[in-house]
Amino acid sequence: MEAFAGFAIFVIALLAFLATGIPVAVATGLIGVIGTYLFVSPYAVSQIAIIAFSTTSYFILTVVPLFILMGEALAVTGIGRDLFRAAQLWLQRFPGSLAVGTIFACTGFSAVCGSSPVTAATIGAMAVPEMVHHGYDRRLALGVTAAGGTLGILIPPSIAMILYGVITETSIGDLFIAGILPGIMIAALLSLTVVLLVLARPHIAPRQRKTIIWPERFRALGAVFPVLVLSFLVLGSIYFGVATPTEAGAVGAAGALAIAAFAKKLTPAVIATILGNTARTTAMFLLLLIGGLFSAFMLTRLGVPQGMANALIGLDLPPWLIVILINLLLMVLGMFMDPMSVLVIIVPVFFPAILAMGYDPVWFGVLVTINIEIAAISPPVGFNLFVLKSVVPDANLSEVISGSLLFIVPLAAGILLLILFPQIALFLPGLVK
Amino acid sequence: MQPRWLIASTCVISRVNRVFLATSGIFAALIMFVILQDVVHRYVLNDPSSWVLDICSFMLVYAFFLALAPTLEAGGHVSVDLFNQMLPRRFQGGIFILGGLLTLFFGVVLFTTLLSETLEAFADDNIFPASTIAMKMKYIWMIGPIGAAQFILTTLALLSSRLYQRQGR
Secondary structure, eight states: HHHHHHHHHHHHHHHHHEEEEEEHHHHOOOOOOOOIIIIGGGGGGHHHHHHHHHTTTOOGGGGGHHHHHHHHHHHTTTTTHHHHHHHHTTTTTTTTHHHHHHHHHHHHHHHHHHHHHHHHHHHHHHHHHHHHHOOOOOHHHHHHHHHHHHGGGGGOHHHHHHHHHHHHHHOOHHHHHHHHHHHHHHHHHHHHHHHHHHHGGGGGGGGOOOOOHHHHHHHHHHHHHHHHHHHHHHHHHHTTTSHHHHHHHHHHOOOOHHHHHHHOOHHHHHHHHHHHHHHHHHHHHHHHHHHHHHHHHHHTTTHHHHHHHHHHHHSOHHHHHHHHHHHHHHHHHHHHHHHHHHHHHHHHHHHHHHHHHOOOOHHHHHHHHHHHHHHHTTTTTTTHHHHHHHHHHTOEEEEEEHHTTHHHHHHHHHHHHHHOOTHHOOOOOOOOO | OOOOHHHHHOOOOOOOOOOOHHHHHHHHHHHHHHHHHIIIIISSOOOOOHHHHHHHHHHHHHHHHHHHHHHHHHTTTTTTOHHHHHOHHHHHHHHHOOOOOOOOHHHHHHHHHHHHHHHHHHHOOOTTOSSOOOOBBHHHHHHHHHHHHHHHHHHHHHHHHHHHHHOOO
């Protein structure tokens, strides 16, 4: 019970610090500093510097700026628009074709971008106005884009999976491969939700009457061909073990810059913006990791994760129920924190329990990633909700929130399916081994 | 109205942040080019470069610490403003200042611990163990306290601007 009390105090202290509006990384770092000073040893506070140096000089983490650079470069190419157009033309016969097309465009963009907000912003900026223009219900248009954007952190390359891999020392390559099938499953579940919604209430997504000829479809596919090749190169090289994630990231980033240059989008100002955004996001990500690792260091020295693992195993509950309870906790925390913060705070605490119960760390990584996808669209602090509000000028937040809430259901269904059938995540990594 | 010295120092801090951010971005691009050349050497010329791993790790240290303060200045470190918004308006400014002081405290702890480690590296004058290139640790670690010091200055600039804004009202 001491471990639970320790964890509860940690969460309360964290929420108190967050209430002052300080960055999450600073809040976790401060809790680490205070907790280490009071309960471990004042001398052990210097661990924060050691963690900062060792984390930032960890070669595996060079993959972070590379995949961020790749996403930032592709975001300026207009590829989001091309993906959306191709999906729209190919899926015209589906009920709610533009909304389903948005999910497919998000899926395609996610294969070259590891960030959920970047995916939501890139696709949302043109998909939402297009859907609204064609008479779609505004809440459906905003909700489907916010939910589709979350695929950015599940479909590899994924920044969240890199974070999970570093925290738990799980192979990032395995995590990337494991994310492919669940990513496709979530995209299918989101699309199914749209189709069912539109069948039940056809007025929310008027059917497109325009006749589309096949050459037009193939032309649209041609426009997204470079991205398809790039995503195949990046994911294929990791999947077949030809290249490490870092090498794939470098090739992907260079390919993305080449596509942007070919599309004549690379002006000096755009290059500066791309590199500036890459630097800022990398710093945000690494500071979050340092703060999280330092608070995890303090909790570990106090025996909280180990105590939690023992207490959870000691409960007379089946392991699957414990996993569901952990997921529920993740969902609740996800309502108040951004996805990455939830990951750095929760994973170190519960990971020993997951291992002790005999679950696969790769499977848990995918499960946690889907869970933090829910966090990205859960009010009141779902990141994608605010991103969409900022890129769609006339959107109001209540529309974005009410549109997104329904899409939590397919994401939660995805979690349940993954708990019932772990092979959805583990099949592809198993094939590679 | 902010005093001139504050406007001038805020301006200098912002300029330094711009330079730091640009340099950090260049390091990110360099990491890409270095790994890319290794991919070519490894898979095309069958001649992998042994120094890539180390040089990229060192560049990541620089990229991170240089971008630390500019990210703070741009509001790029994720935070939760929900709780603050729920407070009555008259308390919001006070809470922001408390948050600024906490960030400052964190920056000072980070700076002093990083400085202590860096001074130790200067005293020892050691090279990185198990590294393929004979790089002295002090040359890499020294960016840590520099980045943290800029983080402190940026926090101070943001905090004092806010304090003067409050006084102005």
